[in-house]
Amino acid sequence: MSLQPTTLEELQEMITANRSLLPVGGGTKPALSAASNGATRLDMSRLSGLIEYEPGEYTFTAYAGTPVRDIVAALAEHGQYLPFDPPLVERGATLGGVVAANTAGSGRYRYGGVRDFIIGVRFVDGRSQLVRGGGKVVKNAAGFDLPKFMVGSAGRFGAFVDLSFKVFPEPRAYVTLKAVFPGLGPALGAISSLFTAPNEMDVLDLEPLADGRFSLIARLGGLSSALPGRIERLQSFLYAKTEAVSHEVIQAEADAALWQQVNAFAWAGDGLCLVKVPISPKRIPLLENVVHGLAPRRRYTAGGNIAWLAVSDIDSLDAVLNTVNLPGVVLFGPPGRPFIGPRPGVSLARRVKQALDPSGKFLEI
Amino acid sequence: MNDQPFFSALQKIYPKDRLLTQGVQLLAYESDALTSFQAKPTAVVIPETQEEAIETVRLCHQFGVPFVARGSGTSLSGGSLPIKDGIVIALNRLNHIKKLDPDQRIAVVEPGVVNLHISQAADRYNLYYAPDPSSQPVCTIGGNVAFNSGGAHCLKYGMTSNHILGLKVVLADGEVVEFGSESLEGVGVGPDLIGLFVGSEGLFGIALEITVRLLPKPELYRTVLAAYNDLETAGNAVAMVVASGLLPGAMEIMDRLAIKAAESGVDAGYPENAAALLIVELEGEAEQVETEFEEIMEVIKESGAYEVRVAKDAEQRLQIWKGRKGAFSSVGRLSPDYIVQDGVVPRSHLGKALAEIDRLSQEYGLDVANVFHAGDGNLHPLILFNGREPGALEHAEELAGKILKMCVDLGGSITGEHGVGMEKRRYMPAMFSEVDLETMKAIRRQIDPKEISNRGKMFPGGEAPALKMTGMHPLEAQGIISRE
Numbered sequence: 138m139s140l141q142p143t144t145l146e147e148l149q150e151m152i153t154a155n156r157s158l159l160p161v162g163g164g165t166k167p168a169l170s171a172a173s174n175g176a177t178r179l180d181m182s183r184l185s186g187l188i189e190y191e192p193g194e195y196t197f198t199a200y201a202g203t204p205v206r207d208i209v210a211a212l213a214e215h216g217q218y219l220p221f222d223p224p225l226v227e228r229g230a231t232l233g234g235v236v237a238a239n240t241a242g243s244g245r246y247r248y249g250g251v252r253d254f255i256i257g258v259r260f261v262d263g264r265s266q267l268v269r270g271g272g273k274v275v276k277n278a279a280g281f282d283l284p285k286f287m288v289g290s291a292g293r294f295g296a297f298v299d300l301s302f303k304v305f306p307e308p309r310a311y312v313t314l315k316a317v318f319p320g321l322g323p324a325l326g327a328i329s330s331l332f333t334a335p336n337e338m339d340v341l342d343l344e345p346l347a348d349g350r351f352s353l354i355a356r357l358g359g360l361s362s363a364l365p366g367r368i369e370r371l372q373s374f375l376y377a378k379t380e381a382v383s384h385e386v387i388q389a390e391a392d393a394a395l396w397q398q399v400n401a402f403a404w405a406g407d408g409l410c411l412v413k414v415p416i417s418p419k420r421i422p423l424l425e426n427v428v429h430g431l432a433p434r435r436r437y438t439a440g441g442n443i444a445w446l447a448v449s450d451i452d453s454l455d456a457v458l459n460t461v462n463l464p465g466v467v468l469f470g471p472p473g474r475p476f477i478g479p480r481p482g483v484s485l486a487r488r489v490k491q492a493l494d495p496s497g498k499f500l501e502i
Numbered sequence: 503m504n505d506q507p508f509f510s511a512l513q514k515i516y517p518k519d520r521l522l523t524q525g526v527q528l529l530a531y532e533s534d535a536l537t538s539f540q541a542k543p544t545a546v547v548i549p550e551t552q553e554e555a556i557e558t559v560r561l562c563h564q565f566g567v568p569f570v571a572r573g574s575g576t577s578l579s580g581g582s583l584p585i586k587d588g589i590v591i592a593l594n595r596l597n598h599i600k601k602l603d604p605d606q607r608i609a610v611v612e613p614g615v616v617n618l619h620i621s622q623a624a625d626r627y628n629l630y631y632a633p634d635p636s637s638q639p640v641c642t643i644g645g646n647v648a649f650n651s652g653g654a655h656c657l658k659y660g661m662t663s664n665h666i667l668g669l670k671v672v673l674a675d676g677e678v679v680e681f682g683s684e685s686l687e688g689v690g691v692g693p694d695l696i697g698l699f700v701g702s703e704g705l706f707g708i709a710l711e712i713t714v715r716l717l718p719k720p721e722l723y724r725t726v727l728a729a730y731n732d733l734e735t736a737g738n739a740v741a742m743v744v745a746s747g748l749l750p751g752a753m754e755i756m757d758r759l760a761i762k763a764a765e766s767g768v769d770a771g772y773p774e775n776a777a778a779l780l781i782v783e784l785e786g787e788a789e790q791v792e793t794e795f796e797e798i799m800e801v802i803k804e805s806g807a808y809e810v811r812v813a814k815d816a817e818q819r820l821q822i823w824k825g826r827k828g829a830f831s832s833v834g835r836l837s838p839d840y841i842v843q844d845g846v847v848p849r850s851h852l853g854k855a856l857a858e859i860d861r862l863s864q865e866y867g868l869d870v871a872n873v874f875h876a877g878d879g880n881l882h883p884l885i886l887f888n889g890r891e892p893g894a895l896e897h898a899e900e901l902a903g904k905i906l907k908m909c910v911d912l913g914g915s916i917t918g919e920h921g922v923g924m925e926k927r928r929y930m931p932a933m934f935s936e937v938d939l940e941t942m943k944a945i946r947r948q949i950d951p952k953e954i955s956n957r958g959k960m961f962p963g964g965e966a967p968a969l970k971m972t973g974m975h976p977l978e979a980q981g982i983i984s985r986e
């Protein structure tokens with residue numbers, strides 16, 4: 138079954154009259170948005186549109202069903218952007234879906250993820266009440282930080298009506314540098330050297346290559362006149378301080394095209410499940426050991442702090458993640474069981490669930 | 503308190519020197535940096551291990567005894583004010599940096615670690631902990647977590663919450679939960695529990711272990727000090743910098759009175775006769791900063807500044823910051839008492855907000871010094887008064903209230919970083935609906951069913967309480983706090 142509210146009042150009525158609801162945006166992350174086991178889809182796409190955007194203020198408020206594509210376009214007109222780099226923009230990801238799934242792309246390395254830019258939320262909870270948390274200004278310490286809490290909440294606590302964000306000026310130009318390392322150890326060594334170096338990067342991705350080597354992909358953004366010098370400096374750093382064996386500089390359209398593909402998870406190919414696993418760089422060797430047979434394609438973003446695993450079998454990955462004690466969330470894959478591996482802190486999440494949705498209008502957390 | 507069994511249980515955990523019950527011993531804990539509120543706790547306990555803290559919380563829950571966690575007691579909103587018939591859990595001895603890993607740019611620390619000590623420990627790896635409240639030489643990371651504290655350099659990299667990756671907490675009913683990780687992604691899977699806990703003002707329980715992210719120290723700072731003939735022009739300069747598309751690490755304004763205070767307090771050596779000073783600081787990779795610097799100087803030149811100074815070295819930079827960072831304490835020299843507010847307005851309304859504060863200051867006949875985080879619209883009006891004059895505090899409080907209402911009316915917030923605490927409880931309904939507040943309370947009750955953790959803070963009481971130094975404080979009337 139599927140419901141499609143067009144107004145706030147309709148949304149409230151639908152929540153009152155139904156249960157086992159799953160709010161859905163653009164459906165670009167099917168493991169989170171396809172309804173299974175008798176769940177009812179709550180299609181939020183009609184509550185859409187930019188409500189408020191004051192370029193001088195670097196903040197906006199939009200209905201949760203707004204396609205991120207529209208927001209990106211509106212911001213770009215004023216040289217602004219979403220620094221957390223939400224993925225699947227071209228496929229139709231909505232703002233609400235990005236928050237509920239907590240998806241941030243490679244660009245989150247520099248300034249942070251969804252949680253670091255959301256400033257306000259209005260949602261209808263399981264008691265059909267319209268609740269607001271946060272506000273519309275970039276700094277605000279009043280009340281519990283419900284906007285942040287909602288990041289990653291997967292529609293388990295209510296349906297978002299609208300969301301407020303702060304944004305940043307977009308770097309005026311970008312250049313990408315791709316360096317190849319003989320193996321994982323040297324590549325991770327390079328990441329740790331870069332961590333304490335003065336070089337600033339917008340992206341720092343790690344990609345396993347078919348032959349067992351790894352490439353490190355750094356994207357630098359900033360003022361065009363400073364970029365050539367900065368990229369040269371990064372090159373010299375890599376050759377002087379790390380075991381880089383070769384490199385390639387990617388600019389202009391090629392740079393834009395590369396990151397558009399990464400944004401669409403093109404590297405993951407078709408037909409595989411896609412899972413996000415927060416990790417720290419030092420645990421990557423452990424994960425690589427246990428998943429390389431299971432996950433034919435992998436990518437690490439945010440300087441080795443997020444693993445994206447394309448796997449064929451979620452159950453086996455679940456088991457493996459439990460053995461290495463790393464939680465994961467499924468984006469592409471069979472619906473109904475998005476959270477795999479251990480669930481740290483879930484007892485606290487359940488207490489909040491009890492407050493916001495005591496009668497289980499939304500799915501279990 | 504006649505809770506003998508509770509006390510006997512505490513005595514089993516703590517030796518005499520870490521279980522304080524005598525009047526003089528308790529004196530230091532009676533208030534925080536908002537000194538117009540005072541309350542005497544029944545006891546202060548000083549745990550030295552996480553287990554002791556956990557045991558204490560469990561006992562409090564079992565016996566229904568309210569508690570207040572306390573770091574260094576520098577809260578400006580009455581957050582660490584003790585509760586009548588309750589105990590204070592002083593966390594200063596839980597002050598170990600348990601791990602500092604430069605390869606992953608993280609540190610794992612206990613709550614009593616002083617903010618600045620993290621940066622000092624990370625310094626040899628060329629790393630630092632970014633959020634820099636002016637109180638950073640004394641305030642603790644536990645207090646920072648409770649209040650989501652900010653500082654002058656939070657424009658680019660955010661407040662405390664943006665730098666916390668993992669937490670181990672004991673909830674108010676004694677359950678110990680851990681969430682987040684050593685990953686930059688923090689919680690990353692499921693709702694952001696770190697986001698929920700940070701800024702909860704001690705209402706959920708006590709943070710016992712905190713994983714923070716560290717940043718590489720900026721290679722280059724470019725610090726510019728610009729002097730203006732009036733405050734509004736300085737405010738407009740901020741809007742111009744923001745509109746230029748550059749992203750400074752800090753943008754701060756001080757007005758005439760604040761400058762005067764800084765001069766008399768710390769000999770800042772600022773340009774003479776300035777009605778307003780703007781500090782803009784760029785930070786980051788040298789080549790990028792140098793290029794940005796050229797652009798920002800163009801903007802500042804256009805902004806109507808009558809004098810512009812650029813720090814030539816680290817020493818001159820510190821000199822510029824010395825006056826700003828010492829402004830609060832310097833204001834103390836100009837006036838026997840002051841209250842500080844920290845409302846937020848949308849940045850494009852800064853000029854309007856400052857003009858309105860000026861008008862209110864004249865209407866109330868009270869001096870107001872402004873020294874604030876201009877880049878994010880976070881005002882810090884310091885309202886000067888003489889507490890010995892009858893009615894003066896109430897008068898100043900009324901003015902403060904008007905300023906907060908103005909912030910809300912302009913689409914802002916009643917607090918940017920100091921928190922609601924005890925002081926701003928009654929202004930919460932100006933920002934949040936009854937449903938919003940009820941929902942927050944419902945969450946709190948699920949986590950703290952007996953409402954023992956920092957009872958009485960953040961949410962408005964049954965009647966609107968007012969700050970009063972004369973007569974009985976409304977909170978005393980409600981039996982929440984008391985004076986002796």
Ligand SMILES: Cc1cc2nc3c(=O)[nH]c(=O)nc-3n(C[C@H](O)[C@H](O)[C@H](O)COP(=O)(O)OP(=O)(O)OC[C@H]3O[C@@H](n4cnc5c(N)ncnc54)[C@H](O)[C@@H]3O)c2cc1C
Nearest residue numbers: 573574575576577581613636642644645646648652704709
């Ligand atoms: C001169 C001066 C300048 C200041 N400048 C700034 C500034 O620039 N920016 C800013 O944001 N603030 C500023 N402050 C306010 C204050 O320093 C901060 O709020 C700080 O975070 C408080 O830390 P503390 O250790 O003193 O906490 P305390 O005052 O002891 O406690 C604050 C709150 O935290 C709770 N708490 C403490 N430890 C824990 C814990 N482990 N777990 C859960 N709850 C806990 C307490 O119960 C209380 O509610 C300033 C204060 C002063 C006096």
